[in-house]
Every structure is written in structure tokens, then in C-alpha cells.
Amino acid sequence: MTTTRSARGRAALRTFRDAVPLRSVGLVLGVLVLQLAFVASYVGAFHDPTPHEIEVGVVAPDSVATQVVDRLNGIDGSPLEATATSEAAARTQVRDGDLAAALVVSADGTEDTLLVASGGGSSVVTAVQSVLTQAEASQGRTLTTEDLVPLEGGDARGLTGFYLVVGWMVGGYLVASLLGVARGSRPATPRRAAVRLASLVPYAAASGLGGALVVGPWLGALDGPVWVLAGIGTLVVLAGAAMTVALQVLLGTVGIAVAILLFVVIGNPSAGGAVPAALLPTFWRTVGPWLPNGAATEAVRSAVYFDAAGIGGPVLVIAAWAVAGVVLTMGASWVLHRRGVTTG
Numbered sequence: 536m537t538t539t540r541s542a543r544g545r546a547a548l549r550t551f552r553d554a555v556p557l558r559s560v561g562l563v564l565g566v567l568v569l570q571l572a573f574v575a576s577y578v579g580a581f582h583d584p585t586p587h588e589i590e591v592g593v594v595a596p597d598s599v600a601t602q603v604v605d606r607l608n609g610i611d612g613s614p615l616e617a618t619a620t621s622e623a624a625a626r627t628q629v630r631d632g633d634l635a636a637a638l639v640v641s642a643d644g645t646e647d648t649l650l651v652a653s654g655g656g657s658s659v660v661t662a663v664q665s666v667l668t669q670a671e672a673s674q675g676r677t678l679t680t681e682d683l684v685p686l687e688g689g690d691a692r693g694l695t696g697f698y699l700v701v702g703w704m705v706g707g708y709l710v711a712s713l714l715g716v717a718r719g720s721r722p723a724t725p726r727r728a729a730v731r732l733a734s735l736v737p738y739a740a741a742s743g744l745g746g747a748l749v750v751g752p753w754l755g756a757l758d759g760p761v762w763v764l765a766g767i768g769t770l771v772v773l774a775g776a777a778m779t780v781a782l783q784v785l786l787g788t789v790g791i792a793v794a795i796l797l798f799v800v801i802g803n804p805s806a807g808g809a810v811p812a813a814l815l816p817t818f819w820r821t822v823g824p825w826l827p828n829g830a831a832t833e834a835v836r837s838a839v840y841f842d843a844a845g846i847g848g849p850v851l852v853i854a855a856w857a858v859a860g861v862v863l864t865m866g867a868s869w870v871l872h873r874r875g876v877t878t879g
Contacts (some may be wrong), residue, residue, distance in 0.1 A: 569792055573800045576819075580804035584814035586614035586662040592625040592637035592650075593617050603640060607670060614666045625650060629683050631844040632837060635813065636663045645676045652684035654840030656811035657693045684840050689756040696757065696835035697808025699750050703768045704802065704828055706742045707775025708794045710735065715783040715791065721871055728784065728868035732861055735776045743768025759839035767834050770853045774827045777860025784867040802828035824849070827856045 595603050600619045607617040617638075620628070625637035629650050636659075637650040649667060651660045664680060671678045686693050714731060722728040747764035750756045757764070775798055782790030805815065805823035812820050812829070823829035830852035837846040 565789070565792060569796060569800065572796065576800045577804050580815055580819045581810055583816075584658065584662075584810050585612070585816075586659075586666060586814055587817075587820065588613050588616040589635045589659060589663055589813045590633075591615050591617045591663060591667075592620040592628060592634045593640070594620060594622045594625050594637060595640035596642045599640065603638070607638075607667075610666065610670065614662070626683060630841070632684075632841040633845070635659050636667075638667060647671060647676055647678055649678050649680045651680055651682050652840070653682050653686045653693065654684040655836065656807070656813075657686060659811045659813050662814060687756075687758055687839070689754065689758075690839075694808060695750055696839060697806060697832050699746050699757075699764075699768070700771060700806065700808070700828060700831040700835060701803060703742060703746055703771040703831065704775045704798050707739070707772040708779040708791075708798055710738055710772075711776040711779035711783070712791045712794070715780070715788070721784050721787065722868055724872055725865060725868045728780075728864050731780060732777060732864060735773060735780075739769045739772035739776065740765075742772045743770070757835075757839050759835070760843075763838045763843065764835060767831060767838065767850070767853070770850065770857060771827055771831045774853050774856035774860065777857050777864065779860075781860045781863035781867065784864050784871065797826065798828060802826045805829055806832045808832050825852060827853050 591607065593600060593604050593607065604617045604619050607615050620637070622637075622639055625634065625639070628634040629637050629652050632652065632655050635652070635655060639648040639650060641647050649664065651663065653660050660680075660682075664678070668678050689695070714734070718731070722731055744761075744765040746768045747759075747761045751759060751761050751764065775794075778797075779791065779794040782793045784790070786793060801819075801822065804810075805812075805819035805826060806828040807815070807823055812823050815823070824833065830849035834846050834849040834853070837843055837849070
């Protein structure tokens with residue numbers, strides 16, 4: 536009886552090993568780690584939004600300007616980074632997105648004005664209002680708000696641009712992943728690698744233009760320049776796709792998981808969409824602008840709400856990811872081809 540049970544146990548173990556090989560167990564464990572990282576990243580980024588050194592201009596009479604600036608910068612936790620400025624400059628900087636807000640101190644009364652730009656992030660506006668309302672109350676003053684860049688009617692919470700970028704990023708890494716699964720993660724020759732990269736260009740262009748048309752003329756969510764948004768989208772999709780191809784060439788199928796880690800697990804919560812960067816913890820606030828998700832979200836926001844002011848930096852970041860993806864893909868393909876390590 537014992538021998539029979541032992542034989543059955545060995546047979547069951549062999550069946551399990553045949554059905555679930557060791558490599559599959561490793562992949563399953565990798566998925567588990569990725570899943571837990573997803574939970575940790577999103578909850579870590581969003582569970583306690585707190586303002587961090589939000590840039591605010593202060594317009595006040597010379598006799599009290601320094602005092603007001605010092606008082607705001609001395610608030611516990613440093614939620615604001617205040618600097619003195621003129622009202623004309625403050626209005627220009629808020630309209631251009633260079634300042635999150637500006638406090639205009641009344642010279643002959645107790646009611647001050649807060650200049651804001653909801654288009655730059657309604658959560659930031661709410662946070663600044665909350666901090667300054669308390670600061671003003673402690674001085675026996677009140678606050679009224681003037682929104683210089685209000686949200687568009689179809690963009691009630693200011694999240695349309697972020698979700699547009701998420702869609703573009705998903706399309707980028709998915710199309711690259713599918714090409715890798717269908718034709719092999721590592722192109723057999725550098726020429727095939729170049730052809731694979733080239734095949735992504737028309738897809739990226741269609742994706743960029745399609746996304747811009749959906750949120751603009753079709754749904755009326757963003758009344759932004761369609762061709763500018765289409766250009767941003769094309770570059771975003773190329774960046775996500777080219778880097779995913781590069782990661783597959785370098786790491787094989789595991790490269791897809793690394794792409795998801797970069798663009799979904801870390802990239803989305805740090806993009807400044809659901810929660811603006813100024814309210815995120817240090818890690819997400821620091822890495823966000825350097826990932827294509829965050830750079831693209833800022834570029835779309837700039838194009839729609841701030842007449843493209845400051846759009847150059849974010850666009851360069853996205854372009855750098857695209858170029859890096861191409862260079863890594865071609866370089867790694869050449870090396871692996873010389874070594875004979877290719878699959879399709």
C-alpha cells in the first residue's frame with residue numbers, strides 16, 4: 536500500500552512538472568512580484584497626497600512683501616515655495632504655468648486675491664487654497680480666488696490629458712509586445728530589427744492622430760491643437776514601443792515585464808495626472824518628469840492650457856526615450872547577431 540501511494544505521488548509530481556515546468560514557475564513568481572509592485576506603487580503614490588514646495592508668487596506692498604514670503608515659506612512641512620513678484624509678472628507666470636498660483640495682498644483692505652490656473656491641475660489649486668486660507672485666517676484676512684486658466688467644459692477634473700497619454704503608452708508597449716510574441720523577441724538580424732522599428736512608425740502616427748481626434752473633435756473633451764496633440768502622441772507611442780522592443784532584445788520575454796514595470800507600475804502614478812506631481816511623495820515626484828508618461832502628460836497640458844509654453848523640455852524627454860529605444864535595439868541586435876543569439 537505504501538509503495539503504491541509513493542508511486543502515485545511520484546507520478547503526480549511528474550505530471551505537475553510536465554504541466555508546469557520550472558521556467559513557468561519562475562514566470563508566475565515574477566508576475567506575483569510585478570503585481571505586488573503595482574499595488575505598492577499606486578497606493579504609495581496616492582494614499583496621502585501632500586503639497587510639497589508648490590511654487591507661489593507673492594504680490595504685496597514693499598513694506599510687507601518679505602514678511603509675507605517668509606511666513607509662507609515657514610509653514611510646517613514646506614507646502615509652499617513663495618517668491619515676491621509684481622502683479623503683471625505673476626499673472627503672466629500663472630497663465631504660462633510657471634507658477635501654480637499667486638497671492639495678491641491688498642494694500643488697503645483685508646481681502647486678498649489668489650490667482651490660480653485650474654488647467655495646471657485642480658488638485659494643486661485645492662491644496663494651495665487650503666494652505667493659504669488657513670495662513671490668511673491666522674492673520675485675520677480672507678481670500679478670494681481668480682482662475683486665470685480654467686478647465687475646459689469637457690475636462691471637468693483635468694484628467695483627460697492624462698488618460699489620453701495612458702492610452703498612447705498602452706498602445707506603444709502592447710504593439711511592441713505583440714510583435715515580439717508573434718515574430719520572436721529578438722530579431723534574427725539587425726536589418727530585421729530596423730524593419731520592426733520602422734513598422735512602428737505608421738502605427739504610432741495613426742495612434743497619435745486617432746487619440747487627438749477622439750478627445751478633441753469627437754468627444755469635445757479637449758479643445759487643443761489637434762496636430763500638436765497628434766505629434767505628441769506619435770512621439771509617445773514611438774518611445775514606449777521602441778523601448779519595449781529594446782528591452783525584449785536585451786532580456787527576451789522578460790523585457791515585456793520590465794516595460795510594464797517602467798510604464799505602468801512606476802510611470803502612471805508618477806505622471807502627475809491622477810495626483811499632480813507637487814502632491815506626490817518624493818520618489819514619484821522625482822522620477823515622474825523623466826519618464827515618458829509624466830513628460831507627455833505635461834506636454835499635453837501645456838499644449839491645451841498654456842499655449843505650449845514650456846513644452847520643449849517634456850518633448851525632449853519623450854524624444855530621448857524614443858532615440859534610446861532605437862539605439863539599444865540596434866546595438867543589442869548587432870551584438871546578439873554576432874553571437875548567434877536570435878529568435879526571429
